[in-house]
Amino acid sequence: xxxxxxRLSGAGGDSENAVDHRGAAxxxxxxxxxxxxxxxxxxxxxxxxxxEPAGAGVPEPAAxxxxxxxxxxxxxxxxxxxxxxxxxxxxxxxxxxxxxxxVPAVAAFLVWYLxxxxxxxxxxALMARPVVGSANVAMLAGxxxxxxxxxxTWAYARHARLRRDRAxxxxxxxxxxxxxxxxxxxxx
Amino acid sequence: xxxxxxxxxxxxxxxxxAVTLGITTWVSRHRHGSAEEFYAGGRLFSPMENxxxxxxxxxxxxxxxxxxxxxxxxxxxxxxxSVGFLVAWLVxxxxxxxxxxxxxxxxxxxxxxxxxxxxxxxIAAGTSSVTVSVMxxxxxxxxAGSLVALLLxxxxxxxxxxxxxxxxxxxxxxxxxxxxxATTWIQIVKAVLLLxxxVALTTLVLVRFHxxxxxxxxxxxxxxxxxxxxxxxxxxxxxxxxSRFDFISLGLALVLGTAGLPHILSRFYTVPTARAARRSxxxxxxxIGGFYLMAIVLGFxxxxxxxxxxxxxxxxxxxxxxxxxxxxxxxxAGSTGGTVLFAVVAAVAxxxxxxxxxxxxxxxxxxxxxxxxxxxxRRDAEPRGEVAVARLAAVGIGAVAIGLGxxxxxxxxxxxxxxxxxxxxxxxxxxxxxxxxxxGFTTRGAVWAVYGGLVxxxxxxxxxPVVSGGEQSLFPGVDFQYFPLQNPGLVSIPLGFLAGWIGTxxxxxxxxxxxxxxxxxxxLTGAGAV
Numbered sequence: 001x002x003x004x005x006x007r008l009s010g011a012g013g014d015s016e017n018a019v020d021h022r023g024a025a026x027x028x029x030x031x032x033x034x035x036x037x038x039x040x041x042x043x044x045x046x047x048x049x050x051x052e053p054a055g056a057g058v059p060e061p062a063a064x065x066x067x068x069x070x071x072x073x074x075x076x077x078x079x080x081x082x083x084x085x086x087x088x089x090x091x092x093x094x095x096x097x098x099x100x101x102x103v104p105a106v107a108a109f110l111v112w113y114l115x116x117x118x119x120x121x122x123x124x125a126l127m128a129r130p131v132v133g134s135a136n137v138a139m140l141a142g143x144x145x146x147x148x149x150x151x152x153t154w155a156y157a158r159h160a161r162l163r164r165d166r167a168x169x170x171x172x173x174x175x176x177x178x179x180x181x182x183x184x185x186x187x188x
Numbered sequence: 189x190x191x192x193x194x195x196x197x198x199x200x201x202x203x204x205x206a207v208t209l210g211i212t213t214w215v216s217r218h219r220h221g222s223a224e225e226f227y228a229g230g231r232l233f234s235p236m237e238n239x240x241x242x243x244x245x246x247x248x249x250x251x252x253x254x255x256x257x258x259x260x261x262x263x264x265x266x267x268x269x270s271v272g273f274l275v276a277w278l279v280x281x282x283x284x285x286x287x288x289x290x291x292x293x294x295x296x297x298x299x300x301x302x303x304x305x306x307x308x309x310x311i312a313a314g315t316s317s318v319t320v321s322v323m324x325x326x327x328x329x330x331x332a333g334s335l336v337a338l339l340l341x342x343x344x345x346x347x348x349x350x351x352x353x354x355x356x357x358x359x360x361x362x363x364x365x366x367x368x369x370a371t372t373w374i375q376i377v378k379a380v381l382l383l384x385x386x387v388a389l390t391t392l393v394l395v396r397f398h399x400x401x402x403x404x405x406x407x408x409x410x411x412x413x414x415x416x417x418x419x420x421x422x423x424x425x426x427x428x429x430x431s432r433f434d435f436i437s438l439g440l441a442l443v444l445g446t447a448g449l450p451h452i453l454s455r456f457y458t459v460p461t462a463r464a465a466r467r468s469x470x471x472x473x474x475x476i477g478g479f480y481l482m483a484i485v486l487g488f489x490x491x492x493x494x495x496x497x498x499x500x501x502x503x504x505x506x507x508x509x510x511x512x513x514x515x516x517x518x519x520x521a522g523s524t525g526g527t528v529l530f531a532v533v534a535a536v537a538x539x540x541x542x543x544x545x546x547x548x549x550x551x552x553x554x555x556x557x558x559x560x561x562x563x564x565x566r567r568d569a570e571p572r573g574e575v576a577v578a579r580l581a582a583v584g585i586g587a588v589a590i591g592l593g594x595x596x597x598x599x600x601x602x603x604x605x606x607x608x609x610x611x612x613x614x615x616x617x618x619x620x621x622x623x624x625x626x627x628g629f630t631t632r633g634a635v636w637a638v639y640g641g642l643v644x645x646x647x648x649x650x651x652x653p654v655v656s657g658g659e660q661s662l663f664p665g666v667d668f669q670y671f672p673l674q675n676p677g678l679v680s681i682p683l684g685f686l687a688g689w690i691g692t693x694x695x696x697x698x699x700x701x702x703x704x705x706x707x708x709x710x711x712l713t714g715a716g717a718v
Contacts, residue, residue: 079705079706082706083705085709086705086709091709094712094713102283106279109278113439113443116271117268117439121425124420124421124422127420127421128416128417130416142264145271145274145275146271149473152278154470157467160463165463168713168714169713171715172713175709175716
């Protein structure tokens, strides 16, 4: 538990640095393609544990703190872990990267879409102005909506892949290790 | 419509039913009956498979026949629909898909209930999810009934009734026997068929015009009888200010509603991780965007080749534009090519409705069993019982949808779909966004957000010209119309957000910092995700 704790705060201290360690990232990624779309070894135990009486021997289902009622002291300890992770610099970095992309992007496409709908319904004369051949402003604006949607999708996927995924995966591991540590301590 | 069409279309459609039933049997042979398997298909689909399945879930017959038909009749105004349907996916991709995958297990209520007192929140979110799903289902059933009447010439009431009952029975079989895994494969098969059919028709249209889009548009404008106005907005919604506000309301509902549709949200749980959920949305945006671009070409193609008047003569709502276009592209009525293409389009449309109906039924049976039933009984019953309830719920919802589908068979399909989107945007989206992003959100706020959106949306529809006071109303004889717009979104969506905010600031409950931390950490990192 202690080492992972250090790793958590360490990752926060030089999170930019951590992102630049492409070598480490590649190593980790290189192991995954064998099982496509599956990058968490914990997944199996968790998935099969739920809802199947046979999974009773596996302790993992208990690692879902919110979903089931727990003994009184266990949730508090797990809650402390989540608060601790939330306040760590590494998590704050991931969160602010997500928000710095998503907030302006959502504002931009909503304004652009609403402007398009409102203009089309209130100022059809403006939209009917011809531009090239039989294409008018309305036609180009409509195709522009398709184009911006595709572009924003690509930009978001790229941003998430390069700027968030690895840091988030590390945090996931650390958090799960911490919650498991808490749980192990509570049960013994 | 000659007998050849009918025979061939019925043959193709029977093949589709046989294949899908085969898939269902094959999948259910391997089942264990766990909730994970029934609701989420074991969570092991690849992003590409799930992307096709999402596209299959989303592209209903209303898009395939409806959008092209509206374009064939009113030109540019039909394009506005497709833009709204597509841009909505950015809301899903940016704000919902990954976070919901990380936080939840099977339903919308899972995400909200993780932070709140579980019982009231689950009952509220479960109720609104079931309401939205049933509205969506009724729209599809009505569509199935009128499609049969249109395409197979079976205009008799009995044929329509039996079609609705048949579609309902098939969907119950798919869902209750095959669960999410069968439903997903049916969506994938349907998406491939639909995209294949659309690509083929679009190619034929483009070949006919030698790839000259400009000439396609000019011909469409000439043959529409509206001239240049056909290529600009205003033909359908450019009348008085009421109809303009109505369209803005619909536009708002379309763009915000997708992220609140229960059957779309449940699709994210069929992949192993949030990253896979994101990649499946990227796939589906590509597929859906491409599909709508082709639907626009088909709509203008129908106006140019078939002619707006001929389309309107066949069906006043324009729903037959694509089948008529197929007939023309294949060489006209009576030719072999025309017969084959027409039958293919008819079969694809059937497949589309069946698959969408199965997806929605599954999502609503999950809401009934996992949210409503699980909250209203003791928590200690074994999970296996919940799946049995879900299977039963699928049967019950099938029966309700058949009944309502028969009652509402004269309602406009596009309106019903728009209504389902409006209710989803008013009741489901505010509570979802608040619980993912608002630190101070409380249980009372969550419950108020759901009911504060759901009740106004439903009440405003009851008071709208759709239900009473007009010639095309459900009850033309009486007049209790007090709300001028057909779509309630413009009013009810802000009310949903407002009610959630008021409920939160007036609630004595102190928001639980730790629960918020947990939701935030889990949603962005995937820690503890199943």
